[in-house]
Amino acid sequence: MSSRYPFPPYANGWFRIAYADEIERGQLATFHYLGREFVAFRDASGTARVLDAFCPHLGAHLGHGGTVVEGGRVRCPFHAWEFDGQGTCVRVPYAKKIPPKAQLRAWQTCERNGVVFLHHDADGREPAYEIPEVxxxxxxxxxxxxxxxxxxxxxxxxxxxxxxxxxxxxxxxxxxxxxxxxxxxxxxxxxxxxxxxxxxxxxxxxxxxxxxxxxxxxxxxxxxxxxxxxxxxxxxxxxxxxxxxxxxxxxxxxxxxxxxxxxxxxxxxxxxxxxxxxxxxxxxxxxxxxxxxxxxxxxxxxxxxxxxxxxxxxxxxxxxx
Ligand code: FES
Ligand SMILES: [Fe+2]
Missing domain, CATH: 3.90.380.10 (Naphthalene 1,2-dioxygenase Alpha Subunit; Chain A, domain 1)
Incomplete structure (x- = not known):
């Protein structure tokens, strides 16, 4: 906590992570907000997905060389593990078994009024309110x-x-x-x-x-x-x-x-x-x-x-x- 403010730096609620057109189909976008690194992309249905950026395998930043592959999954640039929109590893191309803990944190999002919002809650609670449609x-x-x-x-x-x-x-x-x-x-x-x-x-x-x-x-x-x-x-x-x-x-x-x-x-x-x-x-x-x-x-x-x-x-x- 900085001495300038007597309260924590990040409140609970919905935060703009991007304007909708900053997250394009087939592209992996990177954002630095809330003191963290995120990657964002659109899944097969076009829904915006936001995941933590660091691969659970050996820590590569997915946003630096990672790609969105068919089916709307993200492929890590380091050893090609693939993750779906929920952050679950769905493919390790050189192994038969996927380690059960191979999971990235997936953030709840909602897209409204041309903005993709991400929900942050310090205690991991569900959103307490919704973003209205204008x-x-x-x-x-x-x-x-x-x-x-x-x-x-x-x-x-x-x-x-x-x-x-x-x-x-x-x-x-x-x-x-x-x-x-x-x-x-x-x-x-x-x-x-x-x-x-x-x-x-x-x-x-x-x-x-x-x-x-x-x-x-x-x-x-x-x-x-x-x-x-x-x-x-x-x-x-x-x-x-x-x-x-x-x-x-x-x-x-x-x-x-x-x-x-x-x-x-x-x-x-x-x-x-x-x-x-x-x-x-x-x-x-x-x-x-x-x-x-x-x-x-x-x-x-x-x-x-x-x-x-x-x-x-x-x-x-x-x-x-
Ligand atoms: S660090 Fe991502 S697959 Fe190895
Ligand atoms: Fe003012």
Missing amino acids: DEFASDAWTPLEVRRWTVKARWLDMNENCVDGVHFKYVHGAHTIPESEIEVDGPTFRVRNRMKLGTPKGEVDGGIDTTDYGPALQIVRLSGILPTIMLNTATPIDAETTDVSFAYSVSTEGGAEAARGVGAAIIKDLEKQMAQDIPIWENKTYWGRPILAEGDEGFNTYRKWYRQFFSVDYDSRGSA
Whole structure:
């Protein structure tokens, strides 16, 4: 455990391991997340499978020279043992008997909204929640998902807390007012509705940002006011200090394709500007278990109480000011 944070580096829940098109049929993909090495591929039915990368035989990394062979199995580059989507060794080409312990760890996955999620639980428990389907993403009335990514030297909690930090919008991002927000907690979901005035070329309009967290690593954000936009924000820990943050967004084409493109471009510009403002703060801040809060900061306590459910250990609240 690093001294920067008083809780374990990897929470329990669903984490994006890849966008769906990063795991192609017949190809073996390699990922480094959650402080581990993974390989991913598609089995004969096209289902994304994720396995630990190191062969149980003599430890070769399957992702360095390994191949996906017929039947959607993985072949180790070292002595050609083959593993199926459950990680079970199904062939040792030079031996009659397969050692019964020849098994790779297989990770539970689910593919939704163009993302392959992997389930991590420190105690090996079944998932406590599901990833919802965003119907709009499959509709022609919305633009195809556009993806942006950042590697940030901070943990997801520092970043996700932005959604309850109405005050920073004014002082970091230059918003004219601190948005009014309403919080709703329901088991593994945490919803914040922010209302604010948006300046447009046609004058001020009422704008809204509804953010719902589904577990520790996925936020679905619905923006309203100009053209309805949906963002799928995912944050996957690479290691104890670093997070792979990604925003994928889709804009409604109700005002025509041209307008959707314009709004999309404006959103990205704003997002990139906001990330450039937030990242130096996140990367250099410390984490106080018991921060000194003022009026208007109430959301932090509600958020922090909510996310404790995603840790197996009841970490204490060290690190106060
Ligand atoms: S190390 Fe993988 S087959 Fe030998
Ligand atoms: Fe921010």
